[in-house]
Amino acid sequence: MATKWKIDTIHSEIQFKVKHLMISTVTGSFKDFDVEVVTDDDNFNNTASVQFEAAVASIDTNNSQRDEHLKSADFFDAETFPKIRFEGNDFQSNEKLTGTLTIKDVSLPFILDVEYGGNVVDPYGQQKVGFTVSGKISRKDFGLTWNATTEAGTIVVGNDIRIQAEIQLIKQV
Secondary structure, eight states: OOOEEEEEEGGGGGEEEEEEETEEEEEEESSSEEEEESSSSTTTTTEEEEEEEGGGGGEEEEEEEHOOOOHHHTTTOOOTTTEEEEEEEEEEETTEEEEEEOOOOOOOEEEEEEEEEEEEEEEOOOOEEEEEEEEEEEGGGTTOOOBOOOOTTTSSEEEEEEEEEEEEEEEEO
């Protein structure tokens, strides 16, 4: 019998990192996201599906001007494409999650590295599992092509985006 899991949002976070001027790294996060997982067992040996969505409008880089630029048509175009989606369909040995990532109108195969943190029952009787998830994408592959060059020829925004997520799920009864 299939087991359903929902995100524990107060114990989870989704972050991304990108090079700025190729000398430092800017970190951002999504404040509004959802994850649903269906497994064949409580140990995640056979995961039937993973559904992830993040609201682009919830992007937060600790700079409101930069956040508004990221939401604009130069980058995510949040008005036209309000969600980022990942649909996972193959979870291998609790180490790799394969699926499709959709940003804007571009859907591409994507593999995430997954570290299984464990499975426990909390003090309130809820069964929970934890994961650390990471991966890297080329933003240009998803149509996020805006950039600028400094007078010295340095690129303002790096191409590689590192993704890091701490996920805690609650078993649905």
